[in-house]
Amino acid sequence: MQVNIEDGGIRRRSVLFSLGGGAAVVAGLTVIPGLANADEAAVTEAIKGMVGDVPDESGVALDLPEIAENGNTVPLSFTVDAPMGEDLYVKDVMVMADGNPSPDVAVFHFTPMSGVAAGSTRMRLAGTQNVVAVARLSDGTALMGSKQVKVTIGGCGG
Secondary structure (H helix, E strand, C coil): CCCCHHHCCCCHHHHHHHHHHHHHHHHHHHHHHHHCCCCHHHHHHHHHHHHCCCCCEEEEEEECCCEECCCCCEEEEEEECCCCCCCCCEEEEEEEECCCCCCEEEEEECCHHHCCCEEEEEECCCCCEEEEEEEEECCCCEEEEEEEEEECCCCCCC
């Protein structure tokens, strides 16, 4: 049975659309807290999970732009000032950003056969933030480097 709007009734289709829209809004509100950005504490916890303690800032040189006009594709390269021999070498380098939804950006793995601990990639940054790279060596020690990148919106500040 279909009720005509002119008779003061409501169509079933209108009710279903309204209920579906309301459900989508409620579902969206429950997801919003999960979209919070990482912060310095999240990066510190990730570093502690990787190497046990936060190392001093030395040994990892980051090459990043000071100002990135487009946060969707920010170039990053790094080099680690450490030996790459059979006894002591860089095992991996973890790159993190403290303003993205998740602090983890990338992990690079190395062996003594790599010859040099260096890498490059492009990453997405959700705004002005610090980028941190932590290198874990085969003897359990760690090296770190960081740099702040200012992400502008269309080149007009940010």
